[in-house]
Amino acid sequence: MTKKRKFKDILYNTMTYLASSVSVIILVLIISFVVVKGKDSLSFDMIRNDYWSQNYLVSFPLDKEKKFKKDFELEEHQAFSSKYGIVLEDSLNHEKEEQVIITYINDGSPFNRSIDESIKNQEGPVLTVSLGDQMEKLVLINPDGSEENVGIIYSDTAKEMIDAMDSSESIKSLYYQSPGGGIWGSLVATLLLIALSLFFALPLGIFTAIYLNEIADKGKLSSAIEYSIDLLAGVPSIVFGLMGVIVLYPITSIFKIEGLSILLGSLTMSIVLLPVVIRSVQESLKVVPDGLRMASLSLGASRTQTIFKIVLPSAMSGILSAMLLAISRIIGESAALIYTMGTFINDSPKISEGATSLAVHIWSIMSQEQPNFELASAISIIILGIVLVLNISVKIISKRLDRKLGY
C-alpha cells in the first residue's frame, strides 16, 4: 500500500467513526436534556394533579382558643402558626410565580373543617384545605374589629402571613387555589385513546393481514392493496389529521358528538396505525410454517378454523409486537391529534369530548407565550420512558421469535 493510499484510508475511516458517533451523541444529548431539565418537576403529585387550578373561597367555623405546638423543625422559608396549627412555605409554582403553599396541617386545626363560601346564602359543604394548596388571599379580623387583607396578591411572604394570622382575632374568609400543572387528565385521555385506537385498528389490521397472507391469490387485487397500504405508510401524520376532520367526522356525529373528540382522535389514529399493524402481523404470519396449515387442513379443519386455531396462535408474538409498536406510535403522535382532538387540556376527559394526549399536552404548554420547559421535559421523561421500554420489548420479542424458528 502506498503512503498516499494509507493516508486516504485513515481519513475515510476517521470520517466513518465520527459519523457513527453522531447517533450516540444525539441520543445521549436528548435523554440527558430531558432528565436534567425535567427531573425536578417530575413527581407523583404532578402526575396526580389536575392541570387547571381550582379556586375556593372558604370560611372557618368559630373555634375556642387553641394553641398548637410544633414538634418538628422548620425548614428555610417556612413559618408555623401556633394559633391555627399550619405551616406555610414560600415556593414557586409551575409557571415560576411566587406562591405560598400549605405544607402541614395539624389534625386539630380548623383548616380541616373549612366551609365552602361560594354557595351563596347557605352553609356550604365542608371542604378540607389540602397540603400543597396555594394561599391566595386571607381576610382577617383584628382584635379591634377592623379587617385586614393579607396574601400572595399583596405579595406577602409566608412569614408575614403567619404573623398577621397569629396576631388577628379570627379569619373571615380564605381564598385558595388547588395546585395546577398536573397531567392526570392527559394521562387518562392517553389511555382512553390507546384503548379505543387499538380496538379499531387491531381487528381491521389483523384481518387485512390475514386476507393478504392466507386468502388472497397473488394477483392484481392483492398487489394493489399492498401498494395502497405502502402509500398510506408514507403519508405525513398532519395529513391524517386533515383527513380525520373531514372523512371521519361524520362517523362521530352519528353518536351525536359535536366538535373534536377522543373518539375522532382514535378513529384517526386507527388509520395511522393500519400500515404498522398490517406489516408487522404479515411478517409474523409469513414465518408460520406451511406444514402446520397443511396438517390442520388434512385433519379436516376448515380454512377458517385453521386460521383461527392454528395460524393466529402461532403468530401471537407478532400480533403482540404489532400492539406494542402501535401503542408507542399513539403515545408519540401529535400532529394528527392536534387536528382531531384539539389542544385544550381537559382535566376530566370523556370519549365524546376533546382532550390532549401527553404528547399534545407538551405541544400545548410549549405553544404558550412563556413555554414551560421544566413541565414539558418532565412529561417527555414519561413519554420517552414508555416508548423506549415498548421498543426494547418489541426487539426482545422478535429475537425470541427468531430463536424459536431457528434463525
Next chain:
Amino acid sequence: MFRILFTLAALVSASMIIFIFVFIFKKGVAVFLPSYPNPINIWDFLSGLTWRADKGEYGVLFIVINTIISAFFAMLIAFPISVLTALYIVKMSPKSIRSALTTVVELLAAIPSVVYGVFASAVIVKWVDSLAQSLNYSTFGGRSVLAVSILLAMMTLPTMTSLSIVAIKSVKKELEHASLALGASQTQTNFKVVLMAAKSGIFSGLILGLARAFGEATAVSMVAGNRSIGPSLNPFDITRTLTSTMLSGLNETSGLDYDVRYAVGIVLMITILVSNAAINYFKRRIGSETK
C-alpha cells in the same frame, strides 16, 4: 362467512388512501372555486410571496421554497452521516458495538417528534443563536432556517440509517471479495464498491428521509418562527414551512383560514411526490453513468 369479513377488512384498509386523496383534494380545491363565499385566486395562491391571514393574503410559493431549503440543508447534514453510520455498523464494527449501535438508531427513530421539538426549542436554538452572534448576525431567539435544518437532520438520521443498513447488508460478498482480490484496500472496497453497489437502497432511504423532513409538523413548528413574507434565504432568518403553516393558530381559526390549510396539504403532498420523482430520476442518471 369469515372469508368475506377478511376481504372486506382488506378493501376498507386499502380504500383509506383513496379517501384521503379524494376528500382532501375536494376540500382543498373548494377555496378556489367561485361557489366558495370568499374564494381566493388560485394563481395568487400558487405564486404568492406573502401569507397574512389578517389581510386575507395567502401565497404559498415562498413557503414551498422555504420547506425545500430547510429539507435540503437537513439532507446535506444527515445523508452522509447516515450512510457512513450504516457502513460502520455493517462492515467495520465489532459485534458488540454493532448491536448496541443498531439499538441506538432504532431508539432514535422511536423518539416522538414533540420530544425532539422540546429539545430543539431549548437547546438547538441556543446553539444557533450563539453561532449567529459569533458571526455578528442577530436571530429571533435562535428560531431559524438553520435550527429547523439541524432538527430535521436529527429526525431523519435514524430513518435513513436503517434503510442504508438494509441496502449495504444486501450487497453480494463476491463483489467485495473481487475488489479485495484485485488489491484494493478494505476501506477502498467499502467506499468504492460496497456503497456504489448499495446505491439504490441508500437512495430509497433518502426518499423516505426527505418525505419525513417535508411532512414533519409539530417539532418544526416549535422552531420555525412563522415568517409571513418572502423566502428565507439567510440561514439565521426565521422561516415558515408548509407544515408549520398548517399548524399555526389552528385552535383559534375557522372559515377560509381553516379551509385553506387543506390546499396547503395538497401542496405538501405534491411537493413530496415531485421530490420523490426527482430523486428517482437522479438515481437513474447516476446508475447509467457508472455502468
